[in-house]
Amino acid sequence: MHRRARVTAADIARLAGVGRAAVSNWRKRYDDFPAPVGGTTASPLFDLEEVEQWLAGQGKAPSVADEDRLWRNLLAASGEPAEALAAAGEHLLGQRTLPFDLLRPELDDLVEVHGPVATFDELWRRYAALPAQRSVITPDDLADLMVELAGAAGVSVLDPACGAGGVLRAAARAGAANLYGQDDDSRLTRLADLWLAINGRDGQVRTGDSLRADAFPDVAVDAVVSNLPFGQTNWGHEELGNAPWEFGPPPRTEPELAWAQHAIAHLRPGGRAVLLMPPSVASRRAGRRIRANMLRRGALRAVIALPPGAAPPHAVPLHLWVLQKANRGVAEVLLLDTTERDLEAAYRSVADVVTAFLGSGDRSDFVEAHTVPVLDLLDEEVDLSPGRHHLGDADVADAGPRLIDAGRRLTESAARMPGLLPGLEDGSGETVVSTITVGDLLRSGSLQILGPVRGGEGEQVEGLTLTVQDLTDGRPASGTADDRLNPRIALQPGDVVVSVSERRLVARVNTESDLLLGRQLWLLRPDPQVLDPWFLVGHLCTTVNQRLAGSLLGTSRFDVRRVQLPRTAMIEQRRQGDVFRRLHELTETIRETAALGADITRLTADALASGRLRPV
Structure with missing residues (x-):
């Protein structure tokens, strides 16, 4: 019997283009909302067909992609995500007919339209987006950075803890020639092997414990790239105690250093390994002897501290270790701390700095500022934590000129503020103001509303996007649309961008x-002959309208259609709009002044503490 597809409340919200709070309210307000058919009280599951029928009856009919529908049905039929994806992959390869008869025509129809490779990739993306998978899968942007640092283009690559093959896929994207992977979870290696086969990539994936039972004992590769398992307590310390460890037998509490030596052992001379590590590996006392031996023999080239959120566990600022198969020692290593940057900027910095450091050309002063002589690290602790070094050098080397420049900009910002204050007069006599709602303007055609933008579907695009954080922080657009946006909305000058998912509108x-409109943002496009955009923005954010827009759901989400605007002639709109524009510039100037003051305070304290500057 065919099991019907089930969805969570979050899935329903995504299908209907609303927040989860709206779905919760629907369940409370509408007696005919579909009852849960499974799950738990905290995380109920609903029948997808019943939900679609209810949404259609309410005028909220979703447009469910064929890929989404097939994936949900596969999940319902198999009961296990990896099995669902594997069954579809084996059918696409012709290895085994899809065992779910009713779903076979759906899968074949998708293949007819998209081809087997694109169909499998669409199903893979939905598999990787499941909460349980997001907690273990290496994000694509981090995997791409790792294979770039390893120089994987055109060479052979091994991942000894490959999981479902995320790093191997990144190596394939980079143009690696031969791929090898091993993992002790047969469900995941089955998926990794299927991906290689469907995409026509040369590679071998084996199941087994790489440390205890190496599937490739005689294979030497140009690059080893891996997101290692963290904190293993049973990694084979007893069985492998007498193994020929090149840098010394790892203590029981240092499994990551066992993996690091395993990676180096698989490298050809001059080959490079890039490993994702927990930050404690750089400083634990039990591993200091092995770290020292790696330094002395030139095996350790760089340790990079990434910002929190790079990969699970997201709250921990993980490290990247860059290792090499060396036949002689080196004079210095690179210790780069990017923990205070956002991920995108950190990845750009890491790629540039590590490439310059390991390349044969001239290095920039910035690269040199993050190198440390090996002799300076060979002390009692052998602490390789990037944040422990450069405390008084790199950040304050040019403190004097930077303080002069910051002081000049602070003075200029402060001088601009009085001129931005608008001229106003008492209008208390005019107490009756006729209003019109944004919803009325939409119905009359004076205003268009577009969005919100979501991810996970739609075409892949390139360009700069305006993000929620950009809007909240008042900064220029900083996002990149290197993933899929749905819909793709290009911004025009005069458009009003609104975030309705924050604590305030x-x-x-x-x-x-x-520019492109980023995720979780709405766009209001006024007719410039009828509605001034600055007038609209100013009234959107008044205290009264904050309450009106937020009162529908009683949550932190807003309904901008409820906002009320004064009915007024265009000339008066422009006069008020000019006031709101000047107030916006004043707010941005105050924000800039506060940031400059904080920079001056921090830089002065650091420079005084390091001895670079002294009071006069």
């Missing part, structure tokens, strides 16, 4: 071209 007038 935030809006601003867009003044730039060649």
